[in-house]
Amino acid sequence: MTGTLSINGTELRVSLRGDEVLLDLLRDLGYTEVKEGCREGACGSCLVLLEGVLVNSCQVLAASALGREITTVKGLGTFHQPHPIQEAFVETGAVQCGFCTPGMVLATFALLKKNPHPTEEQIRPALDGNLCRCTGYVKIIEAVKLAAERMASDA
Amino acid sequence: MAEIQWYFPNELEDVPEILTQEGVIPHSGGTGILWGGMTRIRGLMDVSRLGLKFCRTQDGTIELGAVLSYGEAAAALAESGHLLSRSLRAAATEPLRNRISLGGSISMFPYWSDLMGPLLAHEAELSLVGAKSGTWALDEYLQNRDLRQNTLISSIRLHDLPWQGAYYRHTRTPTDRPAFSITVLLRRKAKRIEEIRAVVVGCAGRYRRLTGAEKMLQGTDLPPDPSQLLEEAAQQLDIDFPARMGFSPEYLNACAAVELKRTLASALETSPKSTPGSVS
Numbered sequence: 001m002t003g004t005l006s007i008n009g010t011e012l013r014v015s016l017r018g019d020e021v022l023l024d025l026l027r028d029l030g031y032t033e034v035k036e037g038c039r040e041g042a043c044g045s046c047l048v049l050l051e052g053v054l055v056n057s058c059q060v061l062a063a064s065a066l067g068r069e070i071t072t073v074k075g076l077g078t079f080h081q082p083h084p085i086q087e088a089f090v091e092t093g094a095v096q097c098g099f100c101t102p103g104m105v106l107a108t109f110a111l112l113k114k115n116p117h118p119t120e121e122q123i124r125p126a127l128d129g130n131l132c133r134c135t136g137y138v139k140i141i142e143a144v145k146l147a148a149e150r151m152a153s154d155a
Numbered sequence: 156m157a158e159i160q161w162y163f164p165n166e167l168e169d170v171p172e173i174l175t176q177e178g179v180i181p182h183s184g185g186t187g188i189l190w191g192g193m194t195r196i197r198g199l200m201d202v203s204r205l206g207l208k209f210c211r212t213q214d215g216t217i218e219l220g221a222v223l224s225y226g227e228a229a230a231a232l233a234e235s236g237h238l239l240s241r242s243l244r245a246a247a248t249e250p251l252r253n254r255i256s257l258g259g260s261i262s263m264f265p266y267w268s269d270l271m272g273p274l275l276a277h278e279a280e281l282s283l284v285g286a287k288s289g290t291w292a293l294d295e296y297l298q299n300r301d302l303r304q305n306t307l308i309s310s311i312r313l314h315d316l317p318w319q320g321a322y323y324r325h326t327r328t329p330t331d332r333p334a335f336s337i338t339v340l341l342r343r344k345a346k347r348i349e350e351i352r353a354v355v356v357g358c359a360g361r362y363r364r365l366t367g368a369e370k371m372l373q374g375t376d377l378p379p380d381p382s383q384l385l386e387e388a389a390q391q392l393d394i395d396f397p398a399r400m401g402f403s404p405e406y407l408n409a410c411a412a413v414e415l416k417r418t419l420a421s422a423l424e425t426s427p428k429s430t431p432g433s434v435s
Binding site: 018019047053054063129 | 161244249250
């Protein structure tokens with residue numbers, strides 16, 4: 001089947017199988033910042049925003065996303081023009097191997113959009129779908145707090 | 156495997172005809188379909204354009220659109236402190252809660268469901284579209300296979316009564332699937348328990364209404380220290396569990412008896428407003 005997707009603001013005509021998951025389609029299209037982890041919706045490395053809502057792309061059938069807006073981590077910021085959340089992750093040392101980072105950044109973005117001033121008790125459940133095997137999460141939570149401060153002062 | 160055909164209806168009236176085709180099932184969030192495997196599926200009917208994302212409160216009834224995600228339903232019911240809001244917020248993880256839908260979760264009914272216990276305790280009703288259009292009790296929908304064939308759940312109705320309630324999920328970690336869950340709803344008049352409903356999900360047969368404990372407690376005047384009474388009620392637990400998640404049936408049975416007593420006690424401690432509750 002064929003249809004259109006808007007990915008990071010770019011409209012694309014795509015061809016896909018009816019049983020294909022969004023993760024595979026995005027990676028085939030070159031969006032390799034969407035990482036393949038558990039493929040069970042448990043690790044959060046494949047997170048994207050679908051119409052602004054945080055979802056595991058491995059748990060979304062791609063056909064159901066046709067005509068919808070998808071944002072990957074590169075839609076928030078790039079190496080040369082990073083988003084304040086990405087800057088906060090670097091500054092606090094919240095990135096080690098980096099595999100979980102795209103998902104963590106997107107989960108943080110989704111949280112701060114709903115709640116610009118989250119407490120630590122609110123940050124933890126918002127990141128409950130993201131696994132990190134390097135940092136122990138302490139630096140990641142610091143990064144979320146720093147990003148919240150920065151984004152509040154920029155607003 | 157043959158290519159899966161997708162259908163994107165915009166009107167509910169188009170649904171029955173699509174569902175008469177062999178091997179076509181509704182698709183909402185899709186997480187249950189992926190979990191169950193797609194080998195027998197020939198077609199998927201996407202229900203996202205049918206206007207089934209709503210929460211209405213009218214004439215003492217809460218009606219939830221079946222396409223609401225767990226996250227959306229939890230948010231819609233959060234202000235009233237509804238027990239269902241709290242059980243849904245405990246389910247899965249944030250991105251999965253954004254995707255798992257109420258209707259899909261009812262039709263799939265996995266043993267770890269954090270939705271079904273509260274719905275069964277509320278004696279929820281379902282609106283169905285398709286081969287068996289109409290309003291049906293959730294319990295009947297689960298018992299009668301014909302109601303589940305070629306039908307779409309369009310909404311879920313709950314009577315909005317001033318329940319006291321508590322919900323317990325048996326997990327190893329907070330984001331784990333529960334091996335079983337217990338839901339207790341009760342209404343009191345002073346010390347007297349006027350009505351009580353208790354449901355276990357995850358036992359053999361997927362769920363069980365705990366009628367033994369309900370009969371024992373219904374109409375009872377609570378003593379100043381009800382712990383002995385609750386202990387006796389918990390001993391009425393007569394259910395079996397399959398071995399799962401590394402737990403033996405015997406262990407799960409023992410845990411369920413302990414947690415039933417605690418959940419009953421927890422329900423008694425909540426205040427009777429619009430279906431409040433505690434989740435542990």
